[in-house]
Amino acid sequence: MVELKIIKDRKKFQKERVPQIGEEFKLTKITVEENTFNYQGVVALAPIEFSAKCEHHLVSIHGNVYFAYVPGRYIVGLSQIVRIVESFLNVTAEIIQEEVTKKIADYFEKKLQPQGLWIVIKAKHECMTARGVRQRNCLTTTSEIRGVFWQQDLRQEVMGLWKL
Numbered sequence: 697m698v699e700l701k702i703i704k705d706r707k708k709f710q711k712e713r714v715p716q717i718g719e720e721f722k723l724t725k726i727t728v729e730e731n732t733f734n735y736q737g738v739v740a741l742a743p744i745e746f747s748a749k750c751e752h753h754l755v756s757i758h759g760n761v762y763f764a765y766v767p768g769r770y771i772v773g774l775s776q777i778v779r780i781v782e783s784f785l786n787v788t789a790e791i792i793q794e795e796v797t798k799k800i801a802d803y804f805e806k807k808l809q810p811q812g813l814w815i816v817i818k819a820k821h822e823c824m825t826a827r828g829v830r831q832r833n834c835l836t837t838t839s840e841i842r843g844v845f846w847q848q849d850l851r852q853e854v855m856g857l858w859k860l
């Protein structure tokens with residue numbers, strides 16, 4: 697009961713604020729292309745820098761998104777990937793890092809229908825570095841793994857490509 701109430705209140709809280717993640721997000725369209733040359737390798741992009749706000753404390757979050765996918769039927773332009781990530785994560789967006797990591801993964805999984813997808817976000821939350829517990833160097837890392845990236849050797853390859 698208590699948990700349900702919290703979630704409900706959060707949605708209401710979000711609705712009263714503009715712009716929303718969802719509204720920002722509608723501004724960006726994705727155009728996928730057929731993977732006619734049948735590329736089966738990894739496409740890795742990182743780091744994609746961002747700044748956003750913590751939904752709980754309304755202070756800044758600064759971080760990087762690490763993106764990788766193995767195409768299936770479709771591929772997508774690289775700058776489109778960045779634009780879409782930026783429409784989830786921009787200076788005015790109020791986010792929960794766990795939620796936005798999942799949303800980005802869900803979105804690309806649905807649109808690209810890839811063989812695999814891996815989204816990592818590493819970020820510094822000012823609510824942790826500048827106030828409260830004051831952990832200046834503490835980074836929060838979230839990771840959403842889909843499809844072939846459950847294979848550890850493939851994740852190892854991508855960490856090399858990302859230079860993580």
Ligand SMILES: [Zn+2]
Pocket residue numbers: 750751752753754755821823824
């Ligand atoms: Zn916070």
